[in-house]
Every structure is written in structure tokens, then in C-alpha cells.
Amino acid sequence: xxxxxxxxxxxxxxxxxxxxxxxxxxxxxxxxxxxxxxxxxxxxxxxxxxxxxxxxxxxxxxxxxxxxxxxxxxxxxxxxxxxxxxxxxxxxxxxxxxxxxxxxxxxxxxxxxxxxxxxxxxxxxxxxxxxxxxxxxxxxxxxxxxx
Amino acid sequence: xxxxxxxxxxxxxxxxxxxxxxxxxxxxxxxxxxxxxxxxxxxxxxxxxxxxxxxxxxxxxxxxxxxxxxxxxxxxxxxxxxxxxxxxxxxxxxxxxxxxxxxxxxxxxxxxxxxxxxxxxxxxxxxxxxxxxxxxxxxxxxxxxxxxxxxxxxxxxxxxxxxxxxxxxxxxxxxxxxxxxxxxxxxxxxxxxxxxxxxxxxxxxxxxxxxxxxxxxxxxxxxxxxxxxxxxxxxxxxxxxxxxxxxxxxxxxxxxxxxxxxxxxxxxxxxxxxxxxxxxxxxxxxxxxxxxxxxxxxxxxxxxxxxxxxxxxxxxxxxxxxxxxxxxxxxxxxxxxxxxxxxxxxxxxxxxxxxxxxxxxxxxxxxxxxxxxxxxxxxxxxxxxxxxxxxxxxxxxxxxxxxxxxxxxxxxxxxxxxxxxxxxxxxxxxxxxxxxxxxxxxxxxxxxxxxxxxxxxxxxxxxxxxxxxxxxxxxxxxxxxxxxxxxxxxxxxxxxxxxxxxxxxxxxxxxxxxxxxxxxxxxxxxxxxxxxxxxxxxxxxxxxxxxxxxxxxxxxxxxxxxxxxxxxxxxxxxxxxxxxxxxxxxxxxxxxxxxxxxxxxxxxxxxxxxxxxxxxxx
Numbered sequence: 100x101x102x103x104x105x106x107x108x109x110x111x112x113x114x115x116x117x118x119x120x121x122x123x124x125x126x127x128x129x130x131x132x133x134x135x136x137x138x139x140x141x142x143x144x145x146x147x148x149x150x151x152x153x154x155x156x157x158x159x160x161x162x163x164x165x166x167x168x169x170x171x172x173x174x175x176x177x178x179x180x181x182x183x184x185x186x187x188x189x190x191x192x193x194x195x196x197x198x199x200x201x202x203x204x205x206x207x208x209x210x211x212x213x214x215x216x217x218x219x220x221x222x223x224x225x226x227x228x229x230x231x232x233x234x235x236x237x238x239x240x241x242x243x244x245x246x
Numbered sequence: 247x248x249x250x251x252x253x254x255x256x257x258x259x260x261x262x263x264x265x266x267x268x269x270x271x272x273x274x275x276x277x278x279x280x281x282x283x284x285x286x287x288x289x290x291x292x293x294x295x296x297x298x299x300x301x302x303x304x305x306x307x308x309x310x311x312x313x314x315x316x317x318x319x320x321x322x323x324x325x326x327x328x329x330x331x332x333x334x335x336x337x338x339x340x341x342x343x344x345x346x347x348x349x350x351x352x353x354x355x356x357x358x359x360x361x362x363x364x365x366x367x368x369x370x371x372x373x374x375x376x377x378x379x380x381x382x383x384x385x386x387x388x389x390x391x392x393x394x395x396x397x398x399x400x401x402x403x404x405x406x407x408x409x410x411x412x413x414x415x416x417x418x419x420x421x422x423x424x425x426x427x428x429x430x431x432x433x434x435x436x437x438x439x440x441x442x443x444x445x446x447x448x449x450x451x452x453x454x455x456x457x458x459x460x461x462x463x464x465x466x467x468x469x470x471x472x473x474x475x476x477x478x479x480x481x482x483x484x485x486x487x488x489x490x491x492x493x494x495x496x497x498x499x500x501x502x503x504x505x506x507x508x509x510x511x512x513x514x515x516x517x518x519x520x521x522x523x524x525x526x527x528x529x530x531x532x533x534x535x536x537x538x539x540x541x542x543x544x545x546x547x548x549x550x551x552x553x554x555x556x557x558x559x560x561x562x563x564x565x566x567x568x569x570x571x572x573x574x575x576x577x578x579x580x581x582x583x584x585x586x587x588x589x590x591x592x593x594x595x596x597x598x599x600x601x602x603x604x605x606x607x608x609x610x611x612x613x614x615x616x617x618x619x620x621x622x623x624x625x626x627x628x629x630x631x632x633x634x635x636x637x638x639x640x641x642x643x644x645x646x647x648x649x650x651x652x653x654x655x656x657x658x659x660x661x662x663x664x665x666x667x668x669x670x671x672x673x674x675x676x677x678x679x680x681x682x683x684x685x686x687x688x689x690x691x692x693x694x695x696x697x698x699x700x701x702x703x704x705x706x707x708x709x710x711x712x713x714x715x716x717x718x719x720x721x722x723x724x725x726x727x728x729x730x731x732x733x734x735x736x737x738x739x740x741x742x743x744x745x746x747x748x749x750x751x752x753x754x755x756x757x758x759x760x761x762x763x764x765x766x767x768x769x770x771x772x773x774x775x776x777x778x779x780x781x782x783x784x785x786x787x788x789x790x791x792x793x794x795x796x797x798x799x800x801x802x803x804x805x806x807x808x809x810x811x812x813x814x815x816x817x818x819x820x821x822x823x824x825x826x827x828x829x830x831x832x833x834x835x836x837x838x839x840x841x842x843x844x845x846x847x848x849x850x851x852x853x854x855x856x857x858x859x860x861x862x863x864x
Binding site: 112114115116117137162184186187189190193194195196197198199200201202203204205206207208209210211212213214216217218219220222223224225226227228229230231232233234235236237238239240241242243244245246 | 571572573574575576577578579582585608609610611612613614615616617618619620627628629630631639642649650651652653654660661662663664666669677678696702703725726729796797798799800801802803804805806807808809813814815817818819820821822823824825826827828830831832833834835836837838839840841842843844845846847849850853854857858859860861862863864
């Protein structure tokens with residue numbers, strides 16, 4: 100089965116679902132040995148210097164994108180790419196169809212939930228405020244007489 | 247730039263900003279300092295500037311389109327202002343002015359993002375014109391910096407009185423857009439570099455000029471984010487040496503030889519309209535007082551009478567007056583002296599004293615002083631059945647009086663759980679009663695009023711803290727000081743005094759107990775609850791109460807939150823809500839999820855769930 104391997108570069112965070120990806124080169128090949136589609140190893144005939152910036156690849160036939168964990172030069176013109184599936188990006192459309200209870204969020208939060216995430220300094224702020232009225236300087240004598 | 251941990255954070259949804267303004271200003275490098283800033287840190291004092299609550303009100307000005315200037319003014323209660331000049335070219339650029347007030351005086355510090363050499367100081371208490379300064383190398387000592395120095399033909403800034411007059415002319419009821427007593431006005435003039443006035447002085451932040459921006463929280467989120475980006479953009483300038491500023495790296499144009507340039511110079515003044523009322527900017531006092539200023543030189547609400555809001559006679563009370571066995575008078579000191587003289591004179595005929603009394607003085611049931619001013623109609627009276635001729639005394643017709651001490655609005659400071667127990671603590675000092683603890687949960691967000699009910703016969707008082715008509719707390723005490731009129735009365739006074747001293751002594755000796763107990767008991771709790779609670783006063787009543795504080799007040803102990811910049815982007819804030827994952831964005835951590843309809847392998851499903859729980863940027 101022939102399929103295409105697209106070598107790519109991403110500068111996005113590993114935990115970002117929608118990664119910014121730049122294609123470097125596309126190679127066509129076939130499966131020649133046992134391989135995992137979760138942690139595949141690809142041998143590609145290419146110039147090492149032209150692919151050293153690749154850190155990501157996509158195999159459309161597998162329906163997955165991969166992080167390149169290691170690049171090994173096997174011999175001149177033959178480079179081995181050890182990969183691991185980027186499950187977030189590969190299945191992002193299906194993941195987004197789910198609901199979840201969010202523990203923490205960047206944009207939808209409730210700060211009245213006390214999870215201890217807000218750190219407080221040891222020195223608190225102490226303020227005082229007087230009520231408007233006072234007993235100061237005000238008094239009356241009270242004389243109580245029988246009868 | 248060491249701007250980390252300055253505490254800048256924003257929750258758009260919560261309309262809530264925490265910002266450490268003082269810290270940022272203090273970080274301004276030396277080259278920013280100018281003749282008016284001889285030392286570091288800059289004189290932006292106050293520890294109160296570091297907290298901005300209640301969010302920003304954001305205003306938009308679009309009426310000066312001839313210059314394609316568009317202003318956004320955001321103000322808050324803490325005296326910090328952001329002014330964004332959306333600029334003219336390119337359209338996406340804008341200048342961010344950030345103004346910080348010194349709440350101890352009528353001074354503003356204004357930073358110009360487009361020119362970090364500029365750091366203006368304005369002393370609005372004297373004259374704006376003489377109060378603006380630029381930094382070294384910009385030799386102008388007044389009037390607006392180097393551009394002004396290059397263009398001395400530009401008119402000077404108008405003085406503050408002209409400025410205020412212009413404001414009041416433009417907005418006779420100056421600036422109604424207020425936020426907790428604070429609002430902002432901008433005043434601008436535009437000139438070309440050859441001194442041609444492009445726009446007359448204009449007030450640009452009255453209601454008619456600025457429109458509050460739309461949006462669920464009163465602003466447009468996208469625009470606000472742009473503002474915030476601008477703020478960060480401006481902050482990034484502080485690390486750029488003077489020689490590398492945008493101004494110095496821009497193409498050099500001798501403006502003096504090219505009068506046709508349409509580069510404009512914008513003078514912007516920012517003031518608080520409350521300037522006219524002397525108070526420039528209130529500190530972010532969490533309280534909003536009602537009913538007066540609470541000075542210790544005496545309140546106004548001391549008189550009885552229907553038209554007096556401070557005190558009213560109580561009702562529904564089993565009054566001793568109504569029994570007919572006694573009458574209560576409220577004599578003045580001179581009237582008491584006259585009565586005393588009369589009783590010891592030969593005019594007082596002891597032979598006429600009713601046999602009901604073995605001692606004529608027994609007919610005086612009591613003499614005391616109470617901390618309210620009583621009024622009554624003067625009537626003739628008798629003592630021991632003997633009419634006292636030629637003398638009258640004000641007769642008091644009520645036994646119970648209600649004294650309204652005013653109200654205080656307790657506002658949240660952080661908009662979070664930090665505003666409640668056990669993080670925020672309250673106590674209240676009550677004259678004649680002492681210090682008492684309040685639960686933040688009970689009073690937060692409420693306007694609480696304090697009312698004293700006083701029984702002038704016994705001197706007993708009950709202080710009630712109310713939220714509206716609901717009584718939250720009641721404390722009892724005694725506010726009367728007994729005055730001796732005979733030996734029996736003196737015994738009573740003496741025993742009361744000894745009792746009061748005993749109360750104080752017990753408070754002193756017992757003061758260490760809660761300290762130790764608190765330290766031990768809370769050892770495993772969080773920092774805030776490890777603080778010992780110290781008794782601040784004992785029960786103070788009767789005669790001792792007259793020696794203590796006579797004005798009630800609330801003490802608020804608020805934690806100082808320390809929020810790193812963009813904390814929400816790195817670790818988020820607590821959410822605990824059920825959401826559709828296709829409706830969220832940004833960083834999120836999943837508490838629980840049942841993944842369905844995902845065609846991944848079992849191992850991959852476990853990995854997806856693990857990653858989601860660890861935090862994913864959607």
C-alpha cells in the first residue's frame with residue numbers, strides 16, 4: 100500500500116489542539132515491515148540536512164499526525180524517523196464532539212470556587228472605616244425622680 | 247524586563263482586573279527618570295494602587311475622525327487609567343497612555359507607549375502647564391517634551407483653571423460617567439508641527455463624546471484585548487535603551503524645516519472631575535460610606551425629634567415612665583447645679599417631704615449621663631412631694647431611644663473566594679460594648695447599618711448591625727455613667743467601676759490565650775487561617791465606655807493576592823462546569839470526560855484522556 104508521508108515543522112505547544120504546521124517535504128512509500136501506527140518508524144531516502152528541522156509529520160492514510168521523537172541518519176541518503184501519534188490533533192474533530200466537566204479554564208471560570216489556586220501574601224491589608232455618626236461629645240443627664 | 251509577577255491578570259468574563267501598578271512604575275529604568283524624577287523609585291506611592299477591582303469602564307471616542315484618532319479610555323476605581331489612542335497610520339497601530347495617580351496628591355504620572363523617553367508628571371493641584379515634564383535630553387521643562395522643544399511656537403498648555411472651565415462649559419454637570427466616584431476626562435489639542443492648530447481644545451470624554459462600549463460586560467472584548475495587548479506593548483518598551491527607541495530609530499525629519507508635515511502633536515490631559523471637589527482620586531477603599539464623614543468632632547444626629555435622622559424615640563417598650571412611679575428629666579448642668587443649691591438651701595422645706603421617704607434624697611432614683619442628646623419640654627416638678635418653686639426641668643417622655651450610626655457598604659475587593667471567610671476577616675468596634683467579630687460571609691456585598699437602642703433609665707444599650715431591615719447581629723452593653731447624688735448612689739458607682747476594671751484586667755490576662763490556641767489549632771491550615779486572632783478590646787461598658795473610642799468602626803483584614811501575569815493562560819482558573827468541547831477556547835483542564843465516537847485505539851484513548859486532564863489549549 101503506497102501512501103504519502105508529509106514531513107512538517109510545528110512551533111506550537113505540544114498540548115495545543117490546533118497546531119500551526121509548515122510542510123517541508125512529501126515522500127511516497129510503502130510499508131515494508133512490521134510497524135505500529137501509534138509509534139511508527141519511517142525510513143525515508145532523503146538528505147538529512149534538508150529534514151533536520153522536521154519535528155512533525157502527517158500520514159493521511161493512517162488518519163494521524165505524529166510528533167517526530169527522533170531522527171537518525173542510517174547511512175548517506177537514508178534517514179529514520181521515530182514517531183509518536185499526536186492524538187490531540189489526529190482526533191481533534193471527534194474529541195470536540197464530546198462534553199466534559201472542566202476543572203480549570205483560561206476563559207470560563209468562577210473565582211468563587213476555592214481551589215487554593217490564588218496565592219496570598221503573608222501580609223494582609225488592614226483597613227478601618229468609621230461609621231458616620233459618633234457618640235463623641237454628645238451626652239445628656241438623666242435625672243429620675245420618684246413620683 | 248522584570249515584569250513577571252507584577253500581578254497583571256484579567257478575566258474578561260468576570261470583568262475583573264488585578265494589576266500591580268506601583269510595581270510596574272517602580273521598574274522604570276534609570277534613563278526614564280528625568281529632572282522631576284531624581285531618584286528611583288518614582289514617587290508613585292501608595293500601596294493601594296496595586297489593586298484594581300470592579301473592572302474597567304471602557305469608553306470609545308469616535309468623534310475626531312478628521313484626524314483618524316480614536317480613543318479608548320478605561321478608568322477604574324483605583325486611579326489607574328488606560329488611554330489608547332488608536333492612531334492614524336497604520337490603522338492597526340495605536341499609542342497607549344497609561345496614567346497612574348498618586349492618591350496622596352493631585353498628581354498624575356503618564357507614560358507614552360510610543361515614546362518611552364516620555365514620562366509625564368502633572369501636578370494638577372497647581373498648573374498643568376508647569377507640571378508636565380519630559381526626560382533628560384528632551385530639554386523642555388514644561389509644555390510637553392521634546393516636540394515642544396523643537397517647536398517653541400506651540401502654545402503652552404492652558405492652566406488647570408482654564409481646563410476645568412472648558413470641561414464645565416462642555417459638560418455643565420461634569421462627566422456623569424463615573425465609577426465609584428471616579429471618572430476621567432480627556433482634553434486634547436492638536437497641532438501640526440509648524441504650530442497650526444488642527445483642532446480646538448475639546449473635551450473628549452463627556453457622555454456626549456464618549457459612548458460606553460457595548461458588550462456583555464460593558465465593553466467589546468476584542469477591543470479590550472487590543473488594549474491589553476497595547477499595554478503589554480507599552481510595557482515592553484521599558485527595557486529599550488533611549489538610543490534604541492522607536493523615535494530615535496525612525497527616519498530623521500527636521501520638522502522645523504518642513505512645516506507642511508501633517509504630523510500632529512497631541513496634548514492630552516486627564517483629570518478626575520472630582521478635582522473640582524478637592525478630592526482627586528479616592529483610594530480603592532472597599533467601603534462606600536453613607537451619611538457623613540464620620541469625624542470625631544461630633545455627629546449631627548444627636549437630637550431627638552421627628553426631623554432628626556440620627557436618633558428617634560423607640561416604641562413598643564414597657565416604659566417605666568408610663569407606670570407613674572417615676573419621671574425622667576434631662577436637666578442641663580446649670581439646672582443640676584441650681585437644683586443642688588436649692589436642695590441644700592433653706593428654701594427646701596424638709597418638713598413638707600412626704601413620709602414615704604426617710605431621706606429626701608431617696609426621691610432621687612438616679613442621676614446618670616447617657617451619650618445622646620435628649621430634649622424635652624420644661625415643666626415644673628416636685629421632689630419628695632415638695633414642689634420646687636421657681637425651677638423647671640426638661641421632661642423626657644420616652645425611655646427608649648434609637649440612634650442610627652450610619653451605614654457602610656462592604657464591597658468585594660478580589661471578586662473571588664478571597665473576599666470571604668476565612669481569608670477576609672471583619673471585626674467591629676462598638677462604643678460601650680467593645681470589639682466584636684463579624685463573619686465576612688454575613689456582610690460581604692451588603693450595606694450594613696449600625697443602630698443603637700438605648701434605654702435611658704437603666705443605661706442599657708443594644709447595638710444592632712442590620713442589612714436593610716434584617717438584623718444580622720445584636721450586642722448588649724451599658725452606655726450610662728452613674729453619677730452620685732448620695733452615699734448609696736456612690737456605692738453603686740464604685741462597684742460599677744471595679745467591675746469595669748475587672749473586665750479590662752481579664753482581657754489583658756486572657757489575651758495570650760487565643761494567641762496560643764490559635765497558633766496550635768490552625769497549624770495544619772492554610773497561611774491565612776494561621777494568623778492568630780487577638781482580642782482587640784474587652785467588653786467596655788458603663789463608665790469605662792466613656793473613656794474609650796466613641797465612634798464605631800469596622801476593621802477589615804483582606805488578603806493580598808499574588809497573581810502572576812497570565813496565570814489563567816498557564817494553569818487556568820477554577821471552572822468546574824460542563825461544557826461542549828467545541829465551544830471553548832484557550833487553556834482548559836478536564837476534570838472528567840467520557841470520550842465517545844473517537845476512532846482511536848484503546849491506548850490512544852487513554853492518552854487523550856490523560857492529556858485532556860493535564861491541560862489542553864483548545
